[in-house]
Amino acid sequence: MTDLDFNPDELRQRYRDERDKRLRSEANEQYTEMTGQFAHYLEDPYIAFEERAPITKEVQVAIVGGGFGGMLVGARLHEAGVHDFTIIEKGGDFGGTWYWNRYPGAACDVESYIYLPLLEETGFIPASKYTPAPEILNH
Known part of the structure; x- marks a missing residue:
């Protein structure tokens, strides 16, 4: 085994401690149900919903x-x-x-060459360091 310059058990405990600081006692109760005045947030604003029979198949x-x-x-x-x-x-x-997320100005906050997958496989070259949302969606 390679000698490490840190103690893995101490690091695990540190991560647990940080996680525990952020866990909320109300758990899922902290979220607003998407009903009533918030029900419209469940609708897709970009493509009209088309009713169809459920797809049942084994994969x-x-x-x-x-x-x-x-x-x-x-x-x-x-x-x-x-x-x-x-x-x-x-x-x-x-x-x-x-x-x-298609609001005006939406863009990746991580350098495009790091964030975007399959650049080599597709030959895609981002137009800017921080790619705007429409370009990412098209990618």
Whole structure:
């Protein structure tokens, strides 16, 4: 084992202590239910909802969420030869955070070359150091 310049047990305890400072006693009760005057926040403002029958099928892998994480899992599964998967997304399209947050000036607060996935694979080159939301959504 490599000699470490820190004590892993002390570090774990420090992280636990920091987490505990932020945990709230009311847990999920701290959140506002999306009912009544807040119900409209559950609606997708970008694509009209179309009623359809539920999809019932068995898949090898079910991926919850069509943001970068979900899409990357799908891409890596495909590369590994796993093609029997479904990405389940609540929104009307893929994009996760970047699908929902389209307010003026929205942009990545991390350097684009670090944040954006699959740059080498797609040949995509961000136009700026901190990519604006529309460019990220198109990526």
